Amino acid sequence: MLQKILDKYINNEQRIDFSHYSPQNIAILLDTLGNPQKKIKTVHVAGTNGKGTVCFIISGVLEKSGYSAGLFISPHLRRINERISINSVEISDDELLYYIQRADSAANDCRITVTYFDILTTAAFCYFYDKSVDIAVIETGLGGRLDSTNVIIPEISIITDISFDHSRILGDTLEKITYEKCGIVKPGIPVITTNNDQCILNIIRKTAEEKKSQLIAMNKAYSYERIPEDKTLFKFRLNFEKHEPIIIETDLFPEHQIKNAAASAVALLLLKANHFSAITTNSIINCIRDIRIPGRYQKLSFTKHIYFDPAHNYASLLAILNGLKTLFPTFKTKIILSMMKDKIIPEVIELLETEKENIIYYLIDDQRAFIPENNQFYLITDDRNIIFKELKSDINNTIIIFTGTFRIYDFALKTAEYLDKV
Numbered sequence: 569m570l571q572k573i574l575d576k577y578i579n580n581e582q583r584i585d586f587s588h589y590s591p592q593n594i595a596i597l598l599d600t601l602g603n604p605q606k607k608i609k610t611v612h613v614a615g616t617n618g619k620g621t622v623c624f625i626i627s628g629v630l631e632k633s634g635y636s637a638g639l640f641i642s643p644h645l646r647r648i649n650e651r652i653s654i655n656s657v658e659i660s661d662d663e664l665l666y667y668i669q670r671a672d673s674a675a676n677d678c679r680i681t682v683t684y685f686d687i688l689t690t691a692a693f694c695y696f697y698d699k700s701v702d703i704a705v706i707e708t709g710l711g712g713r714l715d716s717t718n719v720i721i722p723e724i725s726i727i728t729d730i731s732f733d734h735s736r737i738l739g740d741t742l743e744k745i746t747y748e749k750c751g752i753v754k755p756g757i758p759v760i761t762t763n764n765d766q767c768i769l770n771i772i773r774k775t776a777e778e779k780k781s782q783l784i785a786m787n788k789a790y791s792y793e794r795i796p797e798d799k800t801l802f803k804f805r806l807n808f809e810k811h812e813p814i815i816i817e818t819d820l821f822p823e824h825q826i827k828n829a830a831a832s833a834v835a836l837l838l839l840k841a842n843h844f845s846a847i848t849t850n851s852i853i854n855c856i857r858d859i860r861i862p863g864r865y866q867k868l869s870f871t872k873h874i875y876f877d878p879a880h881n882y883a884s885l886l887a888i889l890n891g892l893k894t895l896f897p898t899f900k901t902k903i904i905l906s907m908m909k910d911k912i913i914p915e916v917i918e919l920l921e922t923e924k925e926n927i928i929y930y931l932i933d934d935q936r937a938f939i940p941e942n943n944q945f946y947l948i949t950d951d952r953n954i955i956f957k958e959l960k961s962d963i964n965n966t967i968i969i970f971t972g973t974f975r976i977y978d979f980a981l982k983t984a985e986y987l988d989k990v
Contacts, residue, residue: 711749904970
């Protein structure tokens with residue numbers, strides 16, 4: 569029943585030619601349902617890389633501090649329920665169906681064209697309102713200005729690192745992409761950013777000035793210093809305005825996750841000063857130290873070095889591949905890769921060329937999927953058994969990383985389960 573309803577709607581996550589990409593119709597839909605998004609406190613997170621990590625950290629600390637914290641993310645790894653949760657508990661099947669049916673019925677009554685993501689976003693806002701969450705952390709689906717989630721007035725806006733992604737939709741320059749991401753900046757609402765590229769930062773700064781919003785930029789209002797540490801991957805000292813410096817440890821990987829952890833901590837300190845006084849320095853430190861984020865540099869095997877990370881653009885692929893070489897300098901690397909064709913820009917092709925002898929390209933059944941040329945990589949196949957055999961033949965002293973898209977997460981889990989028995 570649930571999938572039958574969702575299948576009626578335009579799913580831009582499965583298309584290259586986006587349709588009805590605008591918050592206009594979801595605003596009408598939410599108005600019909602009483603505007604639940606205006607009756608809850610929120611944090612809004614946009615960016616190219618790291619926004620999911622920031623969302624998980626902020627919601628995790630809020631939960632540890634005793635608050636009821638909603639979390640809306642996309643895409644999902646295995647079950648659509650993962651997108652909507654409160655205090656780490658996913659929405660149940662019955663509740664998800666109920667809220668999707670409410671959204672569907674309202675859309676029919678309004679006689680408007682909405683998308684798959686509009687329906688899910690509407691369901692999330694209604695669910696969070698009905699459950700009386702103290703605050704909800706909302707991740708944009710795509711961009712910012714025209715995103716379905718851009719109907720909220722948050723307590724804080726956050727823009728994580730921006731790089732080339734969805735160029736056909738957001739623009740073919742970093743300036744155009746940044747402009748779209750800056751669409752989440754609201755008048756008078758503080759905006760935090762991890763970006764330090766001067767071109768990007770100038771656009772964010774100009775937007776903040778136009779909106780009369782306080783800009784809290786990395787290396788300006790806050791900064792971090794790496795501290796050598798053997799016990800965890802990363803340790804750093806966070807400095808933020810008049811606050812006492814905080815020493816934070818994290819196993820999040822690769823190194824750019826320090827930026828995301830630092831920005832999350834700054835956001836939480838701002839929330840603490842505004843209505844969320846139960847947040848403590850210890851809750852921030854403990855959550856960032858202990859947090860494990862599904863699908864982000866996730867170790868899949870107890871006995872083998874098998875990992876999954878959804879790196880799908882140049883910046884994130886470069887970070888994860890270089891990070892693995894730094895972390896495991898004596899190991900060989902095998903990359904099981906699938907990518908969407910709209911992600912294959914010249915910089916990505918050039919990067920993959922340097923790793924072609926290590927890449928097993930897994931062909932998936934998806935109209936958006938990139939299909940490489942013959943001999944572009946070491947092995948190109950849609951046969952899982954061939955991949956199992958290839959990985960099994962050389963498992964010792966080898967790092968295996970599944971990457972390029974969330975869509976191969978389930979295959980990565982099955983591969984790890986198989987190789988654990990070898």
